Amino acid sequence: MSFALGEAETLGLVGESGSGKSMTCLSVVRLVPRPAARIVGGVVRLDGEDLLTKSEREMQRIRGRKVAMILQDPMSSLNPVFSIGMQMREPLTMYHGLRGAAAVSRAAELLGSVRIPSPATRLRAFPHQLSGGMRQRVVGAMAIAGPPRLLIADEPTTSLDLTIQAQYLGLLKDLQAQHRFAMIFVTHNLGIVARTCDRVAVMYAGRIVELGPVRRLFTTPAHPYTRALLASIPRFGARRETLTAIAGQPPDLARLPAGCAFAPRCPDVMDRCRAEAPPETMAAAGHSTRCWLHAPAA
Amino acid sequence: MPPPPDAAARHVTPLLEAHALTKHFIVRRGALGWSTALVRAVEAVSFTIEAGTTLGLVGESGCGKTTTSKLILGLERPTAGTIRFEGSDVHALGRAGEREYRRFVQAVFQDPYASLDPRMRVATIVAEPLVINSDLDATGRRRRVAELLDVVGLPARAGTLYPHEFSGGQRQRIAIARALALSPKLIVLDEPVSALDVSIRAQVLNLLTELQKRLGVSYLFIAHDLAAVGHMSHTIAVMYLGRIVELGDADAVALRPQHPYTRALFAAAMPVDLDAPREEITLAGEVPSPLAPPAGCAFHPRCPFAMDRCAVEAPALRTEAGRLVACHLY
Numbered sequence: 001m002s003f004a005l006g007e008a009e010t011l012g013l014v015g016e017s018g019s020g021k022s023m024t025c026l027s028v029v030r031l032v033p034r035p036a037a038r039i040v041g042g043v044v045r046l047d048g049e050d051l052l053t054k055s056e057r058e059m060q061r062i063r064g065r066k067v068a069m070i071l072q073d074p075m076s077s078l079n080p081v082f083s084i085g086m087q088m089r090e091p092l093t094m095y096h097g098l099r100g101a102a103a104v105s106r107a108a109e110l111l112g113s114v115r116i117p118s119p120a121t122r123l124r125a126f127p128h129q130l131s132g133g134m135r136q137r138v139v140g141a142m143a144i145a146g147p148p149r150l151l152i153a154d155e156p157t158t159s160l161d162l163t164i165q166a167q168y169l170g171l172l173k174d175l176q177a178q179h180r181f182a183m184i185f186v187t188h189n190l191g192i193v194a195r196t197c198d199r200v201a202v203m204y205a206g207r208i209v210e211l212g213p214v215r216r217l218f219t220t221p222a223h224p225y226t227r228a229l230l231a232s233i234p235r236f237g238a239r240r241e242t243l244t245a246i247a248g249q250p251p252d253l254a255r256l257p258a259g260c261a262f263a264p265r266c267p268d269v270m271d272r273c274r275a276e277a278p279p280e281t282m283a284a285a286g287h288s289t290r291c292w293l294h295a296p297a298a
Numbered sequence: 299m300p301p302p303p304d305a306a307a308r309h310v311t312p313l314l315e316a317h318a319l320t321k322h323f324i325v326r327r328g329a330l331g332w333s334t335a336l337v338r339a340v341e342a343v344s345f346t347i348e349a350g351t352t353l354g355l356v357g358e359s360g361c362g363k364t365t366t367s368k369l370i371l372g373l374e375r376p377t378a379g380t381i382r383f384e385g386s387d388v389h390a391l392g393r394a395g396e397r398e399y400r401r402f403v404q405a406v407f408q409d410p411y412a413s414l415d416p417r418m419r420v421a422t423i424v425a426e427p428l429v430i431n432s433d434l435d436a437t438g439r440r441r442r443v444a445e446l447l448d449v450v451g452l453p454a455r456a457g458t459l460y461p462h463e464f465s466g467g468q469r470q471r472i473a474i475a476r477a478l479a480l481s482p483k484l485i486v487l488d489e490p491v492s493a494l495d496v497s498i499r500a501q502v503l504n505l506l507t508e509l510q511k512r513l514g515v516s517y518l519f520i521a522h523d524l525a526a527v528g529h530m531s532h533t534i535a536v537m538y539l540g541r542i543v544e545l546g547d548a549d550a551v552a553l554r555p556q557h558p559y560t561r562a563l564f565a566a567a568m569p570v571d572l573d574a575p576r577e578e579i580t581l582a583g584e585v586p587s588p589l590a591p592p593a594g595c596a597f598h599p600r601c602p603f604a605m606d607r608c609a610v611e612a613p614a615l616r617t618e619a620g621r622l623v624a625c626h627l628y
Binding site: 016017131133134161162163164165166167170188189190191192194195214215218219228229230232233234235236241242243244245246247249250265 | 358359465467468495497498500501503504508523524525528529530552553562563565566568571572580581585
């Protein structure tokens with residue numbers, strides 16, 4: 001799979017559990033769980049530098065400054081036994097050489113920039129004293145400390161309530177406009193993609209099956225999986241008695257079918273799909289897909 | 299959305315009537331638990347569920363949805379208020395009556411991985427409610443289980459397998475089969491598809507719709523996914539800090555919400571349609587602690603339209619634009 005991102009651009013990564021969204025993100029920062037997983041090939045370039053050839057030490061600095069991550073559960077990024085202030089100061093000292101009062105005031109400034117009220121007091125709070133939305137803001141504050149060139153947000157609002165989710169997405173957009181970082185936004189919620197992303201990559205069984213600008217992909221989806229996904233979602237005001245369901249189950253990655261992985265569930269399946277995996281083809285400029293329906297005639 | 303099954307039947311006794319349902323909890327505070335505080339989890343909540351229809355219950359965490367569903371399931375006793383089932387007060391029925399009531403009201407929960415015992419075969423899981431609550435003998439139970447598996451679209455041999463041999467969507471079908479075992483009249487669906495993959499959700503929602511049409515069962519549908527609630531429900535109730543703030547026809551509430559909270563909630567719901575007309579209301583702040591709800595209208599500190607009156611006087615539910623709304627704007 002391949003994709004590229006420009007400055008201040010947001011790429012949505014959508015797909016079901018096990019489709020490889022999170023693995024893609026972890027590969028970018030070289031954090032795939034070893035020895036179970038290994039990056040067997042490819043290149044990851046950040047501002048032209050290949051991240052896969054960096055030493056572990058260099059990589060750690062890059063993770064601290066240039067690439068930041070926000071995960072679904074803020075508690076997986078926060079340590080419950082240290083105060084917010086202590087946890088925020090550590091990377092500031094390590095990567096920015098800030099100590100003492102300078103580190104404290106920078107930490108407070110960062111909390112303020114994610115709109116946490118009375119930031120100086122909050123530095124003394126422990127994670128359990130904050131609400132889920134506030135914790136996720138703290139993680140956001142730590143993420144933008146770099147400031148990063150790339151922010152990877154893996155389901156950052158899935159554990160938040162709806163109105164808090166809307167606040168948080170607005171905040172991420174504002175921070176992006178201010179710091180101009182590129183963003184990879186992993187979600188299974190196509191509504192969020194429609195609101196926050198410029199382009200979207202649809203993943204199925206470890207591959208990007210379709211990649212294109214959000215509007216184009218939502219209005220004229222090329223891949224049958226994207227089409228089925230969009231059709232299966234209940235919509236306001238367009239009630240149908242029955243939703244268009246996708247038959248079958250997502251495939252087992254250890255036992256992928258030969259040919260196209262979606263073939264067993266595809267309404268438009270042809271003989272060729274079961275035999276041969278489709279190559280990446282352009283459905284339009286900037287809009288690619290992996291489907292035999294769009295492959296140029298042989 | 300299917301039309302309500304029988305318009306004439308609307309004036310007959312509704313299947314379930316909750317009247318001024320209230321549940322307060324006393325929580326212990328402090329390291330030793332010497333001081334206590336009162337949580338008004340559910341405050342004077344009233345609604346009706348007609349036979350064969352779905353009531354959607356929406357709101358954010360802590361709004362009282364789950365407590366309401368526990369009251370309906372008989373897992374909690376209300377502090378005040380009544381639940382009438384087919385006309386009779388559930389809590390005045392006595393032990394035998396309450397047991398009978400629980401047969402008629404079943405539940406399907408969010409996580410089909412947690413709600414099915416991993417050590418039991420599917421047939422045993424589905425048959426479990428029949429052992430105590432029916433007169434069926436072993437043969438009768440086997441026949442009923444086969445029937446139920448068929449109804450939810452699982453192959454007959456599914457009964458001999460264990461839950462871990464099924465995917466999330468299929469497990470939820472097993473949970474639905476178990477809920478249907480005693481031919482309930484109402485099923486509480488608490489986030490029934492949230493744990494499922496996007497491509498599987500439509501299958502399960504379709505199954506639920508089809509079962510309602512075939513069996514005439516009513517649903518109390520609780521979910522975060524507002525589009526799914528809109529799709530499934532005939533009536534929608536919106537809760538905020540223990541109270542219903544808007545209640546009415548599902549189309550009216552979802553497409554033309556009136557209460558500022560409902561408007562913000564549906565504005566935050568992020569429709570997939572890029573050109574869907576939507577209101578831009580992003581609420582400031584967070585839901586206040588139910589331990590110290592604001593005076594007056596509980597929503598006023600976050601409300602973009604708050605007036606002086608809102609901080610003092612709690613608004614009552616009044617009819618506005620064909621539904622009930624609790625807001626001083628109307």
